[in-house]
Amino acid sequence: MLRASPDGEAMSGSRILGLLLLAPAFVFVVLFFLAPVVLTAVFALTNMSTATGITGGAYQVTQSAMRELGERHGEQALADALARVRYTVDPAGIDAATAEGASTALVSELDRKLAGESFDSRRELERAIKALDNRPRGTRALKSLSALFERSIVNTRFATEEEFFGAVAGLGIELNATQRAALLATTYTGWTWTSENFSRMFSLPDTKRTFLNTIIYVFATLIVFNTGFALVLSIVTHYMPDRPAGIFRAIWLLPRISPPVLYVLLWKWLAWDTGFLSRILVPLGFESRNWMLDNPTNAWVFIVLINGFVGASMGMLIFSAAIKSIPVSLFYASEVDGANRWQQVRYVILPQLRWPILFITCYQSLSLLTSFEYILLATEGGPGGATKVWALAAYLTALNNYAGNLEYGYGAALALVLVVVGVILSLAYLRLFDFKSLVAPPPIEQ
């Protein structure tokens, strides 16, 4: 008789339980991390926009489509032919004439003599009708009858290829294979697969500017505030008595815990032309203006300040904790070894902060790279795109712009660049930190 050992049962039981517990995490990872990245990559390879929609499209001969057919495919003659209005005596027209109240004799004569005939102009059709025995009396009746046979496919939406080509054939136009392909490409109103987003990205001068803006934004904020100012704060508070140091740190935490919209609104009040700064500066002889949006330099100063005041607190906390973990005897030792405050900072504190500084730099560079909320709230990328960073550009292109045509495809392509840069940086940082050695058990003393 076979019997599973209690150990084995416990093992498989705990394994199943483990998988069960992991399942929600797995689902969330797939739903909220993997799927967006995959979809971004997919969208980036399309020309989706508000105009194309994200579902399928139809075939439609529009003015711009015909211009494109002539200019890009060299089919000017075909374009002219498709755009031309013609007059065809077809069953639909004859039925319409009956409904409009034409005499039975006229209808049957039209059917007999002119059915299937096509005319290039209205005058030709009317001349043919006038030649009939039962022709309508009076010009008005003639005009209203001929209007019923006016045929054009311009601006008509055809749901399928077959319908579209049927209609084209109905115009008496014969198409060869190249013409068919060109026609499909130019008249399709839905989205298509394309790599144009990327060639467009690399050719637009706007891209270079956005790229440089992003570099300025990330590095200025990172160096001046998230690392630099955070270091200054943590070192200064280290040398302060405990209570004032605590209060001082708490104050610098306030921007982090205040609601972003209100926080930025306060900055706007500070900078508006009737705001706080103007109130103080105008009496001193300065001109009243919006100090934030007055010029690109000002805008950058404000952007870096707004983000920096928020970002400095995290570095401050991490660095303060790291300084606190330095044994106090090291400070004593360096003191009796003759080191003054500055030498203590340089030779004792900073070497011990090497990893925290590197960590904050890496972590914050990644989060700054993708963050644009404070810029959106403060300047919306202005003045004139001077503070438009990559993530904001992607957002504005794909999800919110003045023109109203949201370019999902192009926006996704912009976002994909961020994803790729982020992944590369993350891998590089993990390597730099030697992830394995970080999670390794610490060596036991002696």
Place this chain on the structure above:
Amino acid sequence: MRILLEKFTKSFGSLTVIDEMDLEIDDGEMVALLGPSGCGKSTTLFAICGIHRVSGGRILFGDRDVSSVPSQQRNVGVVFQSYALYPHLTVAQNIGFPLMIRKESNADIARKVDEIAELVHIGNLLERRPAQLSGGQQQRVALARALVRKPDVLLLDEPLANLDAKLRLEMRSEIRRIQRETGITAVLVTHDQVEAMSMCDRIAIMNEGRIVQIAEPMEMYDNPASDFVAGFLGNPPIAFVDGVVTNGRFATASGAMTVSLPFNAGERERKIRLGIRPEFFRPGGTQPVAGKITFVEAQGRETLYDVALEDGQILRSIQTATNAATVGEKVNWGIDVERILMFDEDGARL
């Protein structure tokens, strides 16, 4: 260099830890500050090296008043209990740190580091980092760093507390050797009476912020000024028996133990306390006392016995490990009465 503390006072907030302490340490002398934790010995050391400011009184190095000189300018070498080596620097950089701070030339630093490393026997470890060293090696590096710039004073704060027993023994003699070779004035802070006795020229025993007695180790062992000193020095510790003396005859309250003392306090009854060291209570001692063995601890070369008197007071005896007395056995061992230490009611030596 001579160290002189004059009415040295140290308080933290409203709490006065040390009140008007006087201490003189001669040039080239090594003195131990010995006492239980919280007695103020480390506070004194930190005040001497300038990490703590004095609240009152003066500290002199030679004839120089350093009371208000910051520690950076006192030229003291300190070995901390945790060694306080800079973890990111190599051994050579650690030792050379005080010189680097003084901006001495690299060649000078290298030469001095080599010299001092030779003295403390770590010449082969100079390129390592502290984490790659054993406790004893770290200790030597800390010592070298403290000595490299030829300090006026060497201060050692529980330097052996973090070492295992064997290393402790080795470093005890090493530190003493180095102190003798360099002729430096040194202060050792410790709570371990063996360290204090074996390493130092004199011991200043401290209790509750005061120096209770300062003397050479053997002098202090033989002639403790109080029962506190007697109880602190000696391992296994001295045993105390309380009772009264009349006409040179001592008896405990219950009469469980009576001995004649070479001490005449007159006819009047007087409460006293006897201190009997374990080595002076043994078979063949001059004044027999009856008791029962309650505890036996074999230490190899010697065996330690606890002997309970009838009224429950305990005497200790240490003997070479030949006597095969066992727990529960009744014994009638004797006290070497001329070696008995006598203290009055307040603990002062009679």
